[in-house]
Amino acid sequence: MPGYPEADDHLPLLTGAEAGELLGSAVQHLGGDLLDWAPAQVDHRPGHTTAVSYRVRARWPEGRRTELFGARIASRPPERIERAGLVTLLDGQREVQVWQLAADPELPGLSPVCDSRSVAELLRSVGLDPDGLEVRMVSYRPCRRAVFELVTNSGRLFVKVLRPTEVEAVHRRLVATRSAGLPTPRSLGWTDEGLLVLEPLPGIGLREAIRRSGAAACSPDELLALLDGLPSEISKLPRRKAWSEAAAHYAGVIAAVAPGLEQRVRDLASRIESRFEPGDDGPTHGDFYEAQLLVDDGRITGLLDVDTVGPGRRVDDLACMLAHLSVMVTLDTEHGHRFEDALTRWSARFDASVDSRQLRVAAAAVVLSLATGPYRMQEPRWLEATGVRVELAERWLDASGCRGLPDLRDLSSGPPRHLTDAGETQQ
Numbered sequence: 001m002p003g004y005p006e007a008d009d010h011l012p013l014l015t016g017a018e019a020g021e022l023l024g025s026a027v028q029h030l031g032g033d034l035l036d037w038a039p040a041q042v043d044h045r046p047g048h049t050t051a052v053s054y055r056v057r058a059r060w061p062e063g064r065r066t067e068l069f070g071a072r073i074a075s076r077p078p079e080r081i082e083r084a085g086l087v088t089l090l091d092g093q094r095e096v097q098v099w100q101l102a103a104d105p106e107l108p109g110l111s112p113v114c115d116s117r118s119v120a121e122l123l124r125s126v127g128l129d130p131d132g133l134e135v136r137m138v139s140y141r142p143c144r145r146a147v148f149e150l151v152t153n154s155g156r157l158f159v160k161v162l163r164p165t166e167v168e169a170v171h172r173r174l175v176a177t178r179s180a181g182l183p184t185p186r187s188l189g190w191t192d193e194g195l196l197v198l199e200p201l202p203g204i205g206l207r208e209a210i211r212r213s214g215a216a217a218c219s220p221d222e223l224l225a226l227l228d229g230l231p232s233e234i235s236k237l238p239r240r241k242a243w244s245e246a247a248a249h250y251a252g253v254i255a256a257v258a259p260g261l262e263q264r265v266r267d268l269a270s271r272i273e274s275r276f277e278p279g280d281d282g283p284t285h286g287d288f289y290e291a292q293l294l295v296d297d298g299r300i301t302g303l304l305d306v307d308t309v310g311p312g313r314r315v316d317d318l319a320c321m322l323a324h325l326s327v328m329v330t331l332d333t334e335h336g337h338r339f340e341d342a343l344t345r346w347s348a349r350f351d352a353s354v355d356s357r358q359l360r361v362a363a364a365a366v367v368l369s370l371a372t373g374p375y376r377m378q379e380p381r382w383l384e385a386t387g388v389r390v391e392l393a394e395r396w397l398d399a400s401g402c403r404g405l406p407d408l409r410d411l412s413s414g415p416p417r418h419l420t421d422a423g424e425t426q427q
Contacts, residue, residue: 010050010073011256013091015039023056023069026087026098032060039378040068043142046256049074051142068101070142081105106143109161109194113148122159126188126197129154157188157199164194166307171196173234173306180231183294184303201302203294210290210325211332214341218295220349226293226300227317230283230309237310240286243319243365244276250369257375258386268368268394275361275400284312289324315354319362322347323396326363327370330388330411340408347405356403364396388412 012018024034036057043051051072057064072078077095080088085103089096097105102114112118113135120130132153140146146161162170167190177184185198209217251269255262285292286308294302325346328339350359371389374382388411395406 011042011044013094013096014050014052014071014073015042018091019052019054019071022071022089022091022096022098023054025089026069026071027056027058029087030085030100032058034058035064037069041141042257042376042378043144044253044256044376046252047075049143051144053140053142068140069098070101070104071096071098072105072143073097078105083108083111101140104143104146106163107146107161107194108164109167109191110146112193113146113159113161113195119150122195122197123150123152123157126157128152128157157197158185160196160198162194162196162307164192167191167194167196170307173309174198176231176233177303177306177309180229182226182229182303183301184306201294201304203296203301206290206293206295206300207328209295210328210338210342211335212338214338215345216298217342218293218298218300220346222298222300223318223321223346224349224353226303227283227285227288227314230285232283234283234309235281235311239281239311240284240308242276242278242313243316243362243369244272247272247365247368250365250372253372254368254375254386254390258383261387261390265368265371265390268364268390268397271397272361272365272368275357275397277355277358279313279315279355279358281311282314283309284314284317285309286312286317288317288320290321290328291324313358313362315358316362318350318354319359320366322350322359323363323366323370326392326396326406326408327367327389329408330392333412344405351403357400360396360400360403364393364400367393367396 019039020034020037023037027034034056038055039052040055041053049072051070054069054071055066056069057066073094073096078097083103083105085100086105087098089098099105102111104110112122116133116135119135120133123130123133130152134151136149136151138147138149148159148161150157150159171187171190174184174187178186183201185201188197188199190196206218247269251265254265285306287305292304293300294304322343325339325343329336329343332339367389371386371393374385379385392406392411399406
């Protein structure tokens with residue numbers, strides 16, 4: 001179909017039976033024997049790059065263990081890198097990189113974080129005694145980023161692992177937002193390897209607060225005031241695509257993994273794009289939803305990832321919040337009514353501050369982006385969950401004509417699960 005990237009054959013190579021052969025060869029090259037494997041996360045960009053993380057169980061000279069591996073293949077061969085734990089394999093004319101967690105080719109900062117001595121040195125450098133050190137991986141997205149929590153007898157902090165070319169820019173965003181009075185984490189510094197050291201923030205996650213008290217967890221005026229506080233200098237950063245402008249991309253990702261949904265998501269993306277209306281750009285967060293916020297007694301105490309801040313439309317930030325709330329209604333069967341309470345009350349306030357029609361069009365685009373999540377996170381029954389989110393996106397778009405809210409009845413993705421971030425961070 002013209003205007004859309006064609007699907008490629010990277011997915012079957014890295015997720016099918018051939019992936020086991022690749023992993024077996026890599027583990028053997030590294031001195032072990034593969035016992036079992038399963039994909040943990042799939043990041044597929046049709047026509048460009050596919051990266052996959054795996055839970056691998058292998059037998060090594062020192063014994064058996066289960067650990068994370070990664071692999072990627074690109075339309076253009078990546079730069080050759082020599083690194084312990086990284087193996088480059090040939091499949092016909094294609095190069096496949098396979099690695100143990102610490103050897104991720106795009107995240108050299110993972111190596112020191114995976115070494116207890118290096119972590120201890122890092123802690124001492126910021127004035128924290130490493131006694132009692134425990135390192136916990138919070139998240140890992142192959143070739144993109146990782147987050148670790150470091151806990152000691154005397155305190156804790158977080159380390160974000162980014163591509164070396166990105167880490168200084170994120171540090172500067174944190175400095176700028178804190179200087180403007182926003183409750184973003186204080187950066188204790190960054191390294192050339194891509195490590196960003198962050199102090200923890202007080203409060204509980206807004207998602208958990210909504211589970212407990214619904215819309216009372218946070219006033220929508222607090223959310224709007226937080227966005228009002230974004231410094232004007234953010235508008236000088238590179239502009240990111242609006243969610244609606246990225247709809248075709250997300251439709252392409254879904255079509256590549258779920259061909260039965262292709263025509264439906266292509267049509268949905270086209271309808272979203274046709275209803276998109278550009279607006280005046282101002283400072284935006286870029287990925288504004290409940291898991292990015294901490295609260296205490298109804299007040300916002302923390303704004304997390306600022307990697308995405310830049311110029312954009314306020315309506316996109318508010319739509320991102322509403323879209324995530326609506327997905328949580330379908331996911332969390334026990335507390336869904338509380339997320340629906342927040343959705344109803346907050347949307348009424350947001351409607352008074354932005355174009356209500358564009359708010360719903362953008363929410364449809366955000367939900368479409370979230371429809372890439374079940375497959376990416378290799379959830380059980382991911383195809384069913386993807387279909388539910390596509391249906392929800394269609395209902396959001398239908399609601400743009402009446403300025404109401406989508407009907408959330410009969411939409412359920414099954415038992416409560418972790419809601420991942422918005423499919424893929426926009427590029």
